[in-house]
Amino acid sequence: MSGANVPPVTSVAALYGIAHRIEADAAERYAMLADQMETHNNLDLARMFRDLARAERLHADKIRELAGAIGVGDDGGPIGPWKADSPESVDLYAARYDMSPHEALRMALAAEERALAFYTDLAASKVDRTVRDLATSFAAEEREHVALCHRLLERYPPASAARPGDPDAPGDR
C-alpha cells in the first residue's frame, strides 16, 4: 500500500494543511475513544486517551503556528481529494459504543500507522528539502504514538476485552 494513498504534496503549504488535518483528526479520535472508555468505567485508559488527545491538539496548534501566514486551510482547502479520508481519521462507523479497550486501541493503532506511513512515504518521495525535513520530524512523532499503542495493547490483550459475568470489575465504587 506504500504511497498509494499519498496525495500530491508539492509544497510546504500543502503539507501544513494535510498535517494539521491529520493531527486535528487524531485529537478528535482520541477524545471520542476517551469518552467510550469512560462509559466502560475504564478510567485508566480514558485518561491515557485524553492525554493523547491533548498531545495531538498541541501538535495541530504547533503546525498552525509554524504555518503562520501560509495558513492550514481550515476547510480542508489544500487537502482536496483527501477531505473525507485523511490518514488519521477514524472510521466512526467502526467505533461501537461498547467497544472494548483492546478494540479501541487497535483502532487507534491503525490510524497512527496510517499517519506514520503517510509521513514516511512523503519523506522518501521526491519533494523539496523543507517538505522532506518536516515530514521526517512528523514521522518521528507518529512513530512514538505507534509504539505507545503497541505497549498499551500488551496491557489490554483481547482477553481483557470481553468479561461476561464480570461487568463491574474495573470500577472502584
Ligand code: ZN
Ligand atoms: Zn499520532
